[in-house]
Amino acid sequence: AQSVSQHNHHVILSEAASLELGCNYSYGGTVNLFWYVQYPGQHLQLLLKYFSGDPLVKGIKGFEAEFIKSKFSFNLRKPSVQWSDTAEYFCAVKMNNNAGNMLTFGGGTRLMVKP
């Protein structure tokens, strides 16, 4: 079965530190890739997405992610985190296998940024 792995379950950083959250998936076909963020008490919202083209994708609030096809990875990065980035981050993958628009989610990473 296809799966999505986020290896970091909890990350604690100080403000201005750099962030990289890992995401790997297991599916050999073409994929669409997403990072969602869930701020405390708020809706799950889209941070960025990759469908095709430039594998380096820029999203909102200074986040970016790089799709490395050979590694089946879509890691999320931010050069300098802020206290307001404290949230839970979810990687999601749509396998382009004609099975509709279902997404498979990773287990999530809780990020805490210390002021």
Place this chain on the structure above:
Amino acid sequence: DGGITQSPKYLFRKEGQNVTLSCEQNLNHDAMYWYRQDPGQGLRLIYYSQIVNDFQKGDIAEGYSVSREKKESFPLTVTSAQKNPTAFYLCASSYRGRSGGEQFFGPGTRLTVL
């Protein structure tokens, strides 16, 4: 404003009772989804519907039921057969077909079984 609404925000249920969670969207999306969110497990798909009057089981459908009588509405019933129903439930919607798969989420309902 277009969006997805879920009600209630918090729900308490006694063991042995069925309970229905509401999800409504005015985004004109054909597809709707129900997920369950548990700490450390991400979002797991319970049921999804790609069109009115049609729905399919997701990965963890046991103990749940749904209906899709209207495009805008996709209620989820948590039955007494669900062995561990205490969780955070998220509803989502999306376009069908070649839209890329982006899903839009509601604010969630937190269900607690007493």
